[in-house]
Amino acid sequence: MLEGKRGGYGTAKRLPLIGGKLSYAVRKRIFLNIRKLLPALLGLPAAFAAGFIILAAQGYDAPLSFTSLFHYSVFSRFAFFGTLARSVPLILTGLSAAAAFSSGCVNLGQPGQLILGALAAAALGLAVDLPALLMIPLLLLAAMAAGGLWAFIAGWFRHRFAMDEFISTLMLNFAADYFALYLISGPLLDRDMFSPMTKAIHSGGFLPLPGGFPTAVAVVLLVFCLVWIFFHRTKTGYELKIMGTSRLFARTGGCRTDADFLTVIIISGALAGLAGGLLIMGGQQHRFLKGLGANYAWDGVMIAIVADNGLTAVLLYGLFFAMLQTGSMGMEMETAVPSEFVLVFQAIIVLFAAASRKSFGVIMNWITVRRKAGKTARGEAHDT
Template sequence: MKRRLWSGLVGVVVALAVGALIMLAQGYKPLSTYVALFQFSLGGIGPFTTTLKNSVPLVLTGLSAAVAFASGPVNLGQPGQFVFGALAATLGGLYIRLPAVLEIPLLLLLAIAGGALWSSIAAFLRRAFEMSEFIVTLMLNMIADFFTAWVIAFPLMDRKAFSPMTPQIAKSGWMPDLGLLSSSTLVMLGAVVLVWFVFHRWRAGYEWRMTGQNSVFARLGGCDIHRNFLAVMLVTGALAGLAGGLVVMAGPHRFIKGLGANYAWDGIMIAIMANNSIVGTLVYGVFIAAIQTGALGMELITNVPSEIAQVLQAVLVLIIVATREYTNVLLDRLSARRQAKERAA
């Protein structure tokens, strides 16, 4: 745990330093840029709650990728599962009218079911035809994008709108705000706690982790490899679908063109940065959301283009992953030398 913490901190510091050098090379002032960036994302209750809200899809899709990668399946279908979860929640919000206390949980369940349904296709093809989920989930992303684009441009399109989008869902399905805090943040935090508990305190999570580390050992130890594969695919699809549903219910309250943005791909990147750690995914998800949220304010105050934030994000990924690996090697060497000296003494 300490090793992960130190390698992560070192990676962030080095990445920020590299970002500063890039800004200096472009003629910008790094210190004032970073102050503006984090002032508009973390400098106060309002900016911080906005950052938390923006972190919801990043953290949930990151959890989806982290659980999959740590358990063995290479599920890269988060973008498709995200938009199918969003579509399922939108359909429920358009055609179901219930009190908010019933409507909101129902739409969340529909979003979870939509994402799990889309991921189950890859699970079925793997089980029936030994098709690689790596390829299938990637291809399903494109199908999901085209299908949802057709749905919002033809059968469900709001005829009063000037671009493809659905009508707004029922107001009873909107995620309420608790002061400045969006309730979608609480749902996200609840999902993090639940996933952590399952992954680290439940038998199923133990089997998933063992399968991810050594599938042969897990199978010989009595783990049902096929059942665990199906369970992981459904759970990870459900998490990505939940992210899509929450974006609809807490944001535009309708399915709009480009709703998925880069949330899911950023989530996969965050899982890699966190080395598939559940808590690490939460921390890095909020950190990346802070960079993305503060980018607009940074541009307004310092005239530094918001694209710099994207460069900084890319540098963060590269440096953090590289620093973690180098730090691990360095600490292993130091530990080996210390043990050798103790034995010699």
């Protein structure tokens, strides 16, 4: 729904340079993937330049700030594992947003769905005490179910009452927020603590950290593969892709759009819920702290936008955003730039990536038109 027109400009036949021996379909796919990544990559240098100027204008040591941003996020094992752990909720909420957006479903409820998932994992993790082999899958499923259910409410509103999911998911975010606050400062409150939080869940629900490696990453990779297969290799996934282009066309073409819509919003919610569950089960705290979801609230939506709803691109940009966020602490240590700068920088990246994608499309269109005009002028036949 976001970028309605795809494949508008000069399509694959004119790109024999890439993978000459491969079949046309494969070449086309590679080309389309590159075209999806490239514009955003062009926007990145512009965003970096803008960030650089902002820092330099305030009298900070901009070069050192940016190098420490990377130095403290990838250049040691400890830092790299930190980045990986940070990327878990980012990638999952990003996938959640991308899955919904690319199917024409405006689910902006990732924050609420994440909170519900985390609450489910925390509450169940407190209530039951099982061996890890049973408990981990149980909590993961519970988190997904809770997130999916929260999203389903909005989906059902849409299905039953034609209520716009765009507003209802947003409003449910606030409801989830206050609901969580109620639970952790009331029924689930750990009375030994000074600020609202639950007790730590039973240790069976802890995800192992062998040598500091966050195993939540493995869960993310598994889920990523499943989502990829779902969208690229199943009938429903295909129908959803059509729905993302045109809902009317999908319906007239025989897709069960109502059922598909509910499916995708539940999947989207389950992904965000899983992100919340992994926040509880991975990491160090293993409890629901006040403000848990706030840090990741809109990151998923931003990542999906920068990635143009591409699943693989979400994976990459999720890692990239995680890198920025992890490195920001190091940056603050080195050059005293408040780590909140990364919030500004992320928004700049979103804006520039989106703008450059659009301009890139305009330029590509222009080139195609020029070339066609040239051919016509030389009296060559149009290729169809």
